[in-house]
Structure formats: C-alpha cells, structure tokens
Amino acid sequence: MAKQAGSHEEWLEQLAEESKRKQEAFMNGIAGKLGHPRMTSAPEHPFRGAPDFWEAFEWPLEERIDRFEDNFKAAGGHVARLLDMEAAKRFIAEKAEVLSAKYVIRQNQPELNELGLEEALAGSGAEVRVWNGEAEENWRARAAESDFGVVVADYAVAYTGSVTVLSSKDKGRSVSLLPTALFVLIPLERLKTRLGEVLRNFDAAGREQLPAGIHFISGPSRSADIENDLTIGVHGPGVVYALLIG
Amino acid sequence: MSTAGAASTVKERADLALNDEFLRKAVKFTTERLRNGKKQASAEHGNWDDWRERGRQIRLHTIAHLDYYLNLFANQARANGVHVHFAETSAEAVKLSLEIAQRKQAKSVVKSKSMVTEELHLNHELESIGVEAIETDLGEYIIQLAGETPSHIIIPAIHKNRYQVADLLSQEAGETLAPDTSVLAGFVRKKLREKFLEADIGMTGCNFAIAETGSMVLFENEGNARMVTTVPKTQITLMGMERIIPSWADLEVMATLLPRSATGQKLTVYMSGITGPRREEDSDGPDEMHIIIVDNGRSLQLGDPEFQELLNCIRCGACLNACPVYRHIGGHAYGGTYSGPIGAVLTPALNKNVAEWDDIANASSLCGACYEACPVKIPLHEMLIYLRRRKLERGHGDAAESLGMKGFAAVMGNSKRYAGIVKLGKLGQKLIVRDGGIRLKLGPLKGWNTYRVTPSLPKKSFRDQWGTLEQELRHGLQELDPAARSRMEAIVRDRDSKGGSGHG
Secondary structure, three states: OHHHHHHHHHHHHHHHHHHHHHHHHHHHHHHHHHOOOOOOOOOOOOOOOOOHHHHOOOOOHHHHHHHHHHHHHHOOOEEEEEOOHHHHHHHHHHHHHHOOOOEEEEOOOHHHHOOOHHHHHHOOOOEEEEOOOOOOOOHHHHHHOOOEEEEEOOEEEOOOOEEEEEOEOOEOOHHHOOOOEEEEEEEHHHEEOOHHHHHHHHHHHOHHHOOOEEEEEOOOOEEOOOOOOOEEOOOOOOEEEEEEEO | OOOOOOOOOHHHHHHHHHHOHHHHHHHHHHHHHHHHHHHHHHHHHOOHHHHHHHHHHHHHHHHHOHHHHHHHHHHHHHHOOOEEEEEOOHHHHHHHHHHHHHHOOOOEEEEOOOHHHHHHOHHHHHHHOOOEEEEOOHHHHHHHHOOOOOOOOOOOOOOOOHHHHHHHHHHHHOOOOOOOHHHHHHHHHHHHHHHHHHOOEEEEOOOEEEOOOOEEEEEEOOOHHHHHHHOOOEEEEEEEOOOEEOOHHHHHHHHHHHHHHHOOOOOOOEEEEEOOOOOOOOOOOOOEEEEEEEOOOHHHHOOOOOOHHHHHOOOOOHHHHHOHHHHHHOOHHHOOOOOHHHHHHHHHHHHOOHHHHHHHHOOOOOOOHHHHHOOOOOOHHHHHHHHHHHHHHOOOOOHHHHHHHHHHHHHHOOHHHHHHHHHHHHHHHHHOEEOOEEOOOOHHHHHHHHHOOEEOOOOOOHHHHHHHHHHHHHHOOOOOOHHHHHHHHHHHHHHHHHOOOOOO
C-alpha cells in the first residue's frame, strides 16, 4: 500500500515537471501571438472592478434589510427578522417540531456553541451534531442524512439577496449543502449593500488567507430544466431560512 | 455530432428541427422567457451599457495580457496545492483526464455542466475505459439518458417535453413515474444523491478563474456543482485558457453581467469560489484537485484583429435567445458544441476549418441582435461577415454566386448596358411572372426562390421616372397637401407638450 501511494506521488511529481515545461511553451506561444515579449510584471489595469459610480452606492441599514428580504423571498427563500440569538433558537426549535426534524447538523461556530440548540431541540427528540466534532466520523454522510443544517453567515448582500459562507475546519461546506432545510443566521452588522463590499475582502486577504470554499447562496436550489417549470430543491436544500438577527 | 445523424449541413439539420413542432415551440417559449428576463433584469439594474462597457474592458485587458494573467493563475493555483496541467489539443486534455481517472482507479465520475468537456466528448472517452460518467445538472442528466447533446447552453434539454422526460426517467427508475415536474425532479435528486456519495471523481467546468489568488469560480442554480466540488475525493476541472479575470473585484462585474444575461437572475442560487483542495484540517472538499487548462483552438484567435474578441465570451447564451434564426431552428441544427450566433463563429474559429463549417456562417440574418444582447459587446454579426469573406478568399465560395456577382458588376458598371438589360428583362419576364412575382425555381433564381418570391420588374422603373422626380426636386413641391400639413403640425405640438428628448 505504501509503495503504491509513493508511486502516485511520483507520478504527480512527474506530471508537475511536465506541466511547468509546457507552461513556458504555452505562455511564450501566447505572447508571440499577441505580438509582445513575455510580460513578467503586472500590467496596469485601469478598469479593475465595478464602475466608479457603483463603488459609492450604499443603502442605509433599514433599506438593506427590506431589499434583502424582498430579493431572498423572490428567489423562493424565507426570511425572518428576529430580535436576538435567543429568538433564533426558539424559531429553529419551533420549525424542528413542525417539520419533525430528526437530525440537525450545525457548524462549530462560537455563536452556535453558545446558543444551546441541543437543549432546545431535546424536547422534540431531534439530535444535534456539531461539524467535525469527532475525528473518525464520516461527516459528509452525517450532513447528507440531516434534516436541518444550521450555519452563521460570514456576510450577506442586500442587492442580490445572498448570504456568504466560508469554509474552515469548523465550518463544513456540506452543512449548507446536503441537509433538506437550511437555516442561515445573519447578524445585521454583516449585511452589506453590494456584492463588491464582500468580494473586496478576498482581494485584501490574498491567496494564502483564503479558505478552500467561498459560497454565495441566494435562495433554495432550483431548476427550470423540465419544460421551464420551476422546481425547488433539486440537489441542494429546498427550504432555506435567512434569519436576520438584531 | 451524434445528434446530427446523417444530416450534414445546417440546412438539413434545420429541416429536421423545423419538422419538430414541439421543439420549435419549446425553443421559442424558452428563448422568449430568458430574453424577457434579461431585458427586465438589465433595465432594473440600470446603467446597463456602462456595465457592459466595463465588462468588455476587463475582458479585453485580460486577453491582451493573457500570458501574464494565465501564468499568474497557474502559479497561484499550484501554490494552493492544485495540480495544474496544460493541454494544447482536445486529445491531450482527454489523455490527462483518463490518466487521472485510471490512476485513481475510478469507477464513476460525477460531472457538473461544462461546455469544454462537451468539446472533448469526454463522457464517451471515459466510458471507453470503463468509467461511468454521470451528468448531474438536471437537464444534462436527461439528455445523457436520451443519448443526445445539449441544444441550449443554459437550458440543455429545452427540446424535451415532460412526457419524454418521464419515459426516460421511468426506464432508469424501473417503475413508471408520473409526468409531473416535481415527481421527476424528486427522483433525480434521490438517484443522484447516491451517485454523488459513491463517486470517486468530481468533474467541473470553470466560469471564471481568478489570476491573483488562483481560485476558480462556478455559477449554478441546482447545487450539483457544489456537490461535485465538495463530496468526491478527487476533483478535476477543465478550463478554457481564456476564462481568466485578474481579481475578485473584477468578479463583481462578471457576476453582475452573467446571471442577468443568462436567466435574468440577480445572482445564480450558488456562486462558489474554490481555492485549492481541502485544507488538511477540513472535513470535506477534495483531497486532490486537478485543473486542466485547455487551448483546443482558442489561441488561434490571439492576435487576429477580427476574431480575438471571441475570447471575451462569458458563455451566457444571451445571443442565442436574441437570435431570430436560433429561435427558429434550435441548437442541434448548428451541429457543433456551441450553437446560436456564438457557435456560428466559435465553431469554425476553434476548428480552423472554414471550409467544413462554412454553411454555419450563413445561418444568420446579420441583424445584429446578438451584438445588442452580448453583455461584453462582442461584434458577432461583424465576425459572421469576416467568416463569409474568408470562406470566399479561400476559394470556398459558391461558383454560381460568384459568376452572378461578376455579371452584376459588368452590368452595373455601365449605364447603357444596364438600361439595355432592364429593357430585355421587362420583355423576358412576361413568360414567368405570376401574381406580380417570379416563382421560378430554375437557373440563377433557384436558391433565392426556394424560400421567397422575386418581385417582377415594374412597368415603369425608378430610372424611367427620374426625369419627373428630378424636376420636382429641383423646383420643390409648391404646396404641401393641407391634410398632411395639419397632421405634421399636430405631431410637433404633441411632441412639445410631452417634453423628453424629442426622439420618440
């Protein structure tokens, strides 16, 4: 087994060498066709990002909330505005009761660790699992069998009605994808007007600081592939609640 | 193309499409829906032309410096732990993909939508080495079961009705499924869930690749692309070499243009930026990630002043929905991976065989609707003319047509000769004019009259009337007809009271 693994590594190494050689030829070919010498330093990019008039655009908080709600609902999602985390806990517990949820999976985020969802759901008999809690578990399968996924958004965007979730050791990509219903908690201070206000953070962070997965979610999974008839919940969650908190 | 069957020309394939009543209606309905969605979304967003211009500038800039940005992307992706590969031809890309599948001893590959893999006929190649390739986009899954190819870049199964879909899925289910969209989609969800969880490899295309951080970006509505990049242990991404944008800031412009132009959405349900394989402490995401950067004819457009802008295309499908020809004949008639106006130009451009694909360039009325619809302002209608010209320059023109054109030049170049010919025509047409038109499908009028009626020459031509007309022009019309005058005055009054730009 060890020998085989080694040979796979060797093969990858060999491919990498080949790739680097080819890369040179590829880039020289491109430069040649474009009729300039190989460019080794960054060219000036005067049109980077959105038009200038857009960069100054910002809605006040109340309008951000209203627009987010309109857009998220128009895409088939649900929105609730809640006073605090306590209210969010009650909201999720009620839904678990109504939909008879058996398995709930949540991210290992500080806000959720303090929430006490486990006790709140104990009454309805739902079991709450925490992503990546035990090393040996097959977490993808656990997420796939869950009725509810519960996550706290890293950002939200009012103009497009989107929430943004970033992956990490404590924040599985599967938690916002595999369960049947998804609950996204959005602390109001994370709600921005424009997409660009979120995206600029990734430029600022730079390659080394980026997580493996950055996902913008704008409502339930959907398709219109059969006779243009809108179907909800094709692969991802069919029920998505955005809970605006604060 | 498997769907083209024996029909080898656009005209033959279009005839097949025109015979299919459902296809024609479905294409018309879908394209109308998408086109109206786009119009509404772009109008609501506002300043649409400023955004288009910005999108065009970003694409132009990136392609003009592609050696820098693509090189940067490759280096950054590699630094993220991605295995980056370069494929000049489709054969090389296929070889690399199959080698990875074999090394991984893969039994199955789950795929999210990728036009590049369609270019490579990769599903077929994977099957040939005993690897099951499963399309997971609902529409793609349906046409894969039917053994067909996509007919629309955004809605690939546009040509199937729910009864046909129910038949296909019932065979797969081993039981009869009702022709109800939610029942059918529910079956696919369950079926493909199993496939996602057991697949060894996830395969994707790439909407945009961000050079500065080595990230790849996917736009989708169903969640299958997220599945494919989250669940299997190995991910392979096939990416056209021109998919690059410099930064995440530039992604805002593309994210503004692409979903609105494709479906009229403000953003697709999912937009995912993937930066490398899973981090060591993460519990999902691929362990091993490959990105294969594919040329396959793209670099032929670089440095070509007439066609370089083709590489700006962001694959939104807006030109298909706007095109009166596409709406009439559907996607399969184009016979290549890409259909509609973009396909009519891209297919011969990538294949560099103008002769073989020449009739595609003629499947357009040159009306310019494609340019108007394009979110990055690619002058497709002009490119179609360049293609036709190149076809002629390389001697692939129509011999009868060029003979006709030479004759036309000889006649038009000399006024006496022209007058003589017209006089002759007026006499000669008496034999063939019926109901004021010429329907003869013989000789030089065969091609034209197959679809139209040639108007007969009038008894008194414009030239014959020129003497009188010239007199009137020289001395002006003495008196305007009183009715016409009061009508025009009313229009002017009306316009003043409404205000506005005065062009309405």
